[in-house]
Amino acid sequence: MRIDFRINGIDRSLQLSGDEMLVNVIRERLGLRGTKVGCGNGECGACTVHVDGEAVCSCLYPAHRVAGRSVTTIEGLAPENALSPVQAAFVRHGAVQCGFCTGGMIMSASALLAQNAKPSEAEISHALAGNICRCTGYRQIIDAVLDASGQGNADSERP
Amino acid sequence: MSLHEVGKRRHQAGIEMRVRGGAVYTHDIALPGMLFGAILRSPHPHAKILSIDTSAARALRGVHAVITSKDFGDRRYYQLGGSYSDRPPLANEKVRYWGEEVAAVAAETLAVAEQACALISVEYEALAPVFAPDDALGAQAPEIHGRENAPGGKNLAIRFSANYGDVDGAVAQAAFVLEDEFRHGIVAPSCLETNGTVASYDAGQGKLDLWTATQAPYFIRKEVAQAVGLDEKQVRIRSVEVGGGFGGKSKICEQEALAAMLSIKAKRPVKITLNRREEFVSGKTDHAKRVRIRTAVAEDGRILNRNVSVQIDNGAYTAYAPTYVGASRQRTTCLYRVETAHYDCDLVYTNKVPGGQYRGMGAPHTIWAIESHMDEIASRLKRDPLEYRIAQANQPGDVTPLKWRISTCGLTECLEAAGRMIGWDEKRKSSAPLRGVGVASMIHPSGGVIYQEGNFANTRIELTAEGRVIVHTQTADTGTWQNTTLAQVAAEALGVGTDDVFVSHMDTEDAPPDLGSAASRVTFVTGNATLRAGENLKAKILSALSRQWNCGVEDIAIESGVARHIYEPNRTADLLEIARLAGPLDAEGYFSTPGERPDPKTGEGNYAATYVFGAQAAEVEVDRNTGRITVLRMAVAQDVGRALNPTAVEGQIYGGVLQGIGMALQEEMVFEEGRPVNASFLDYAVPRIGSAPKIDIALVETDDPLGPYGAKAGAEPTINATIAAIANAVFHATGIRFKELPMSPDRVLSALEAKDGNKPALKPWKRVYNAEVATVRAMYPNVVFPALRSVGTKFARLPKKSKQPRTLVPGNANELVEFLSNKNTKSRIVAGGTDIFVGLKQGIYDLDQLVDVSRLPELQGISFAENDLSTLRIGAAMTLDKIARNELVARFFPSLASCISLIATPQIRRVATIAGDLCQEKRCWFFRSAFPCYKLGGPTCPCFAVLGDNRHHSINGAKRCAAPNPSDLAPLLSSLSACAVVVGRSGKRSIPIEELYLWSGLTKVGSDEVIEAIEIPLAPNTTASFEKFGLRQGDFAEASVAVRAQWANDSVSTLRIFAGAVSPLPLRAAKAEALLTGTRLEPDAVAEAAATIVEGSLPLEDNQYKVPLLINLTKQALLAARRRN
Ligand code: FES
């Protein structure tokens, strides 16, 4: 089947096989490799993207369902040479180690802030529960999301 | 010395690329003409290979190479050499564990490669397997390897024993001797990036390039070269980002040599990426251990003798487990002031996944045993555990029984700081019930002589013509920020800014040899080499400049990236100018650790250049109702010598501690017949964000004279004391000393119940089938299971794995019914797909087509039913997230919204649907791992849960299958008297949810029908509640309870109570309903009635905790319903 959709602001038209997952279209066909696969089963969140602004796991999302919808990946979150507020806060707080979870983590956090401008720590924890990070222990990530929502505390701000 | 770059908080090198998604990992590499590799794995834990026929695979279109052990000749991985070199890259003659690599294929696509693997026919002769180390040492045990690899005796890769000091004399003086035994299973590093390799062989040049997710290019090059028969010079490891290491990627991983050989054969680049399942099944894990400890203690508390006996499960092949033998020996003899010691250790082969390397190399678990024991000693001495530890702490100048000479040592400061930060004195005294604090210490070598090569590093730093400083190192930054701290060291040495320095890692052609990023060596060993390289380069720059400026080198200073003539201040040169004046330059630095090679017989010798110390304190809370342990706070003090970059060290502490929490509370691989049954992030659950406690950190700087700018190792040892600190806190909170890990809620709840002597009345006779089920279960071990397993499963009808169903997308309901009514095609409806797509990969379905109803208008919407304003209609394909956020739902059915918030993860809830939750497949890890079980293979097959690990299974209502109903909405919607509206050829019908099920995962909805909507009647004057307990955040329920109470005045007029996840069908608590109807749900009555919900239960061995759990959740749900009135 053929579908039309929008990705990172660009309209696309693609021929799909019915069982193709969105992550495959994003990574292999469009070459946007910032979206990662940590499990392929919806368990880790490394593949998180936005479909019409909602954070979903692209590894379990059949590509044909994005027909007529708008997809954003980590590459499309901010204009070139700029960082989104969440990306910038991750940098400030050192919320990245190996970086493999980072794209998905930032996509989940960004979707949260779009719905809830000032989330509490408990709300952040609830919203990021689908994203596994094996490296950081999550503390610096929590600090970064609080900071990105303007609730930063100068104390916890790293370099 | 005043420092400008070292000791400062600097951003992680390359972090902007990472947050933008621009960093390139091995998974992301795509070369022109690249093929995809797949691996055929052994379906037996132990078997002879009689023959392999690859002809059908080779003939498949799109296949370019098929390899078997023949292609490797008799070559084996080198690893630690000698008898430890026991593993061929592909199995020859024998397979020794389930999942072992037998053959590999390279093809145009991964799907073709997998299909080709399925076409390879291998003839096996099954051999008796052995899984438990104790059994492997028994007289009847099969021999896994010949004696050349088991020099310690049958199945013994190592048998070690040594005394340190006058052991007998020391024991004779003891005031008392304490003895204990601790055990733990296998945990796994679980890097978020699975192992993967891209290999590209250029036959013309005879050169092999490898992009691979590794910590140690040095060892990969060596191993791959010898495995595929090339010279090391022909192999180049290339620079790439690495998604986590933690030891798991520190030595050769099997896909590396396979990708290389496939590329050589196919003459095209080949990429192999392990999937998450393979990563667990075949990836190198940590090792299971049994630790026996006996300590002789003097009246004044001195440790006269510590005697530790360890048994390590090696798995089927030896990787670096011999260093585990050493790591436990080191802690036995060197943690605290031990006067004499005895250590013995068996490293035992079993037919399980080969153990590898994981952060701490077994130290976290050994320290858990030692430190639990230290608490027991302190209590016997009636001393405060913290004060007692401080009294026994290692001190600078000490020589340990292993002959370690302790130089800098901040253990006392660390213990004091950890105690202070956690609020020790006050919290130790206050006896808040089920809250506790505990403390533990650790020791860790920094720059130990771990390798045959010793422990050396070379770093090359270049100043390019463009004025850029590039550090070339063969180590690999797997996320530890090592490239950042190396840049800081180089910058400090050169007098430039950290931002001026770029670190290029991993490339074996650009960088001189270095043993890689493992064994806590980069900061200390590579750091020292980098420091020297920086100094050497600076000397070259100065001498070149002095020639240009016609002055002495001592007349020039370089600071902040600018060289200036000290006496002629306007003579300056920035880096670009320096490069122009001094020409492109480079310099190398070499460092080899001054540690001594340990005595091969005893391990004695001052092994490392220096030693790291630290202490951690934990505060925990234990939930009496569920057994859940919550780590409220950790306090971590670590002697890091000097923190080269405090942000980086803190990050390592946060991360290491959380991995330790995973080890302590939830992680463990579970095996059946040698096969992992929890090979996914769902079932092998690493901690999610909700497990992250607040952590207070104190970095103790002892300024080590041998460290680069005083630094010692930092990242790896952060995990060492975590399990122990938590276990000691749990003991303080509960009085229970757990001697097995993890301290998961099921074990904790069982222990709490046993301690309180609770014995709920199960009255199993109240359920008719139980007599029959109990009889069959009694005969299972000796008669039923062996017969069904050996004979019955031969007749199993298992789904074909390679079959991919096609997807149909109907435009309207009529089309849908048409798609479904073709009797000759096996269809399944898919809406969210979050369960079915996973099930397809698990190989549990045999389907021709999927019919995607997610966008069918008839299945959408939330509104009151057209002609019935007292019924809310929810479209079957409405997502859980949309339902939870709907105003009508929030207003009329808040328990539905709160139930949904407890299901899975946010991403899943945005896609999964209400009907999908109800119709999801049964959840049993044997079924889901495609074991030939009764439900998957048919009536001739056994249920693996009867004798296997059945912690998740039904306690009630099981018959031939014990899988529980996993749906949370099933009990909830049952309690609300909801119905499913079902449409098909013959029209509409309505099924009450409480009657929807035939069995777990099996509904009464016909194969040509579809659920169109769920209808929930409004009921006036009601309150409702839902309680769920999953072992981990985002997990399925182990038990759930939904209650709806209708009130007349202050008493209950009707009551509905349903439980989920404890039986194959939603379990109605009719007796409790009857007992409580007419009451006001007073706590006493509730307690009494709740206890009846387990009547008629017949739990299995590992799921008995569900009995008290279910009672407690029922109580909580009833009391919540009362509160809401
Ligand atoms: S890759 Fe999609 S959730 Fe893990």
Ligand code: FES
């Ligand atoms: S930074 Fe490595 S998984 Fe999160």
